[in-house]
Amino acid sequence: MWKKIILLISTSVALVASLPASNAKPIHLQLQNTKQSSSFEKRSLSRKEISLINDLDLGEVAVKLQIGTPAQEFLLLFDTGSADTWVPSQQCTSKTGCPDFLKHYDSMASSSYRAIDNDKLSITYGIGSADGHYFEDVVSFGGDYTNKKQILASVDKAVGSISHQDESSDVDHVFLDGIFGAGLPGGTVRALQGGEEYDPLIVALYKSKTIPNPVFSVYIAQDDAEGSVILGDVHPGYNFIYTAALGARWSAHVTEFQLQTSKNTTNFKFNQKTPFGIDTGSNFMYLPAPLATSLAKSITQQEKLIQEKSGVYIMDCQLQDSVDFVKIFFPSSDFPGKSIYITIPVKELVSKREDDGQCLSLFLPSSDKFILGNMFLRHFVTVFDFGGKAPRIGFAPVKHLESS
Structure with a gap:
C-alpha cells in the first residue's frame, strides 16, 4: 500500500443508532499503567529487540473487569485496535502460551456461563496470535454495572507478548491476563471471517442501556497520575x-x-x-x-x-x-x-x-x-x-x- x-x-x-437511556450512568474506570519487562503491545518490536528499549518510560494501559457468577476478576489490556475481549481458559497452560501466574477463566465455576457451539476465535495481531472459542457470560465492573449476556472469547493457545510476561523480572508484579477489545462490531474476528456480527462489550453496554451515550473517552496519565476511561461519556472540560x-x-x-x-x-x-x-x-x-x-x-x-x-x-x-x-x-x-x-x-x-x-x-x-x-x-x-x-x-x- x-x-x-x-x-x-x-x-x-x-x-x-441513539437509544434512550435516561437512567443509565457513565462507567468510570481507573486506567492502570503497567510496566512489564517485555512489552505486551499487540504490534511491537520482537522480544529480542524489546530488551534494547524496555527501560524507556513505556507501559501498557489496563482495566479491571469481572466475568461470571460468582465474579472472576481479570486485568486486561484496554485496546482500541481490536474488538474481541478475551481471557485465558483453564486449558491454556504455560506450554500453550498462558503462564501459570495469569488468571484463567473457569467456565465450570460460573453458573451464568453459556457455551457457543462451533464458534471459534482465531486472531492474529501485529505480533502474536490467539486461538480459542466464543462463549457468553455476565460481565461486570466493580459489581455496580453489569451486562448479563456478553459474548467473549476464551483462549486455549496464545503466541506473543502475553506468553512473554516474566514473573521473576516484572517491575510491578502486575500481569495482563488478556485483552479488552474496545472496537466496533464489524471489527470482531467473527465478522471479519464472514460470521455473524455481535456487539463488543462497550457497544453492548450502550445497547442494553447500561451506559447513557454511544461514546467512550480515554485519558492516559503520565508519571504517577491516574489515567481513566469513561464509558458512556467524555472527560469534562x-x-x-x-x-x-x-x-x-x-x-x-x-x-x-x-x-x-x-x-x-x-x-x-x-x-x-x-x-x-x-x-x-x-x-x-x-x-x-x-x-x-x-x-x-x-x-x-x-x-x-x-x-x-x-x-x-x-x-x-x-x-x-x-x-x-x-x-x-x-x-x-x-x-x-x-x-x-x-x-x-x-x-x-x-x-x-x-x-x-x-x-x-x-x-x-x-x-x-x-x-x-x-x-x-x-x-x-x-x-x-x-x-x-x-x-x-x-x-x-x-x-x-x-x-x-
Missing part, C-alpha cells in the same frame, strides 16, 4: 475536534505531517489519505518508512541517521529541550472539505534510556500498518464516538499542553 503513496516534502520560511473513523476500525485518515521550527516549516504531505490506527494497544508511533526517515532527518538536522536494531532512531538528548513541534492533519468530520490538526512538541517524541543515557525516537518506520500509539496518545484526551451516522474520533490536548 505504501508503495502507491507519494510523500511530498517542501520547506518554507454510526454506526449505532475539554474542547474536542473530530475526524471520521474508518469503517469498523478505530483508525483515521492522515493527510499531512508538519514540522515547525523557529526558522521554517517543513511539510510532509501524502498524495492520498493514509489510514492510521488510533491504538491504545500499541506503545509507539509507527510511521510510513519514508515519512519516518524524513521527519527524523528534519528534527535532528542530520542527513545521516543512526538506527538501532529495533528501528528506533538515535537522537541528540538536547532535543528534549526543543521548542519545535509537529502537527498532524486529519479531515474534519464536522466541516466537510476542511482539515483539523493536533500538535505534539518534538521534545515529547524523544525519550532517554536509563541504563546508558541514550536518547531515542518514539516513532519508528513501518512498511505496512501505521499507528498512533500510547506514547502519542498520552498527550491527548481521545474520544471514540460510535453514535450518529458514522463513527468518529475526537482529540483534545491534556491540560499541561494547553497551558504550556
Whole structure:
C-alpha cells in the first residue's frame, strides 16, 4: 500500500443508532499503567529487540473487569485496535502460551456461563496470535454495572507478548491476563471471517442501556497520575475536534505531517489519505518508512541517521529541550472539505534510556500498518464516538499542553 503513496516534502520560511437511556450512568474506570519487562503491545518490536528499549518510560494501559457468577476478576489490556475481549481458559497452560501466574477463566465455576457451539476465535495481531472459542457470560465492573449476556472469547493457545510476561523480572508484579477489545462490531474476528456480527462489550453496554451515550473517552496519565476511561461519556472540560473513523476500525485518515521550527516549516504531505490506527494497544508511533526517515532527518538536522536494531532512531538528548513541534492533519468530520490538526512538541517524541543515557525516537518506520500509539496518545484526551451516522474520533490536548 505504501508503495502507491507519494510523500511530498517542501520547506518554507454510526454506526449505532441513539437509544434512550435516561437512567443509565457513565462507567468510570481507573486506567492502570503497567510496566512489564517485555512489552505486551499487540504490534511491537520482537522480544529480542524489546530488551534494547524496555527501560524507556513505556507501559501498557489496563482495566479491571469481572466475568461470571460468582465474579472472576481479570486485568486486561484496554485496546482500541481490536474488538474481541478475551481471557485465558483453564486449558491454556504455560506450554500453550498462558503462564501459570495469569488468571484463567473457569467456565465450570460460573453458573451464568453459556457455551457457543462451533464458534471459534482465531486472531492474529501485529505480533502474536490467539486461538480459542466464543462463549457468553455476565460481565461486570466493580459489581455496580453489569451486562448479563456478553459474548467473549476464551483462549486455549496464545503466541506473543502475553506468553512473554516474566514473573521473576516484572517491575510491578502486575500481569495482563488478556485483552479488552474496545472496537466496533464489524471489527470482531467473527465478522471479519464472514460470521455473524455481535456487539463488543462497550457497544453492548450502550445497547442494553447500561451506559447513557454511544461514546467512550480515554485519558492516559503520565508519571504517577491516574489515567481513566469513561464509558458512556467524555472527560469534562475539554474542547474536542473530530475526524471520521474508518469503517469498523478505530483508525483515521492522515493527510499531512508538519514540522515547525523557529526558522521554517517543513511539510510532509501524502498524495492520498493514509489510514492510521488510533491504538491504545500499541506503545509507539509507527510511521510510513519514508515519512519516518524524513521527519527524523528534519528534527535532528542530520542527513545521516543512526538506527538501532529495533528501528528506533538515535537522537541528540538536547532535543528534549526543543521548542519545535509537529502537527498532524486529519479531515474534519464536522466541516466537510476542511482539515483539523493536533500538535505534539518534538521534545515529547524523544525519550532517554536509563541504563546508558541514550536518547531515542518514539516513532519508528513501518512498511505496512501505521499507528498512533500510547506514547502519542498520552498527550491527548481521545474520544471514540460510535453514535450518529458514522463513527468518529475526537482529540483534545491534556491540560499541561494547553497551558504550556
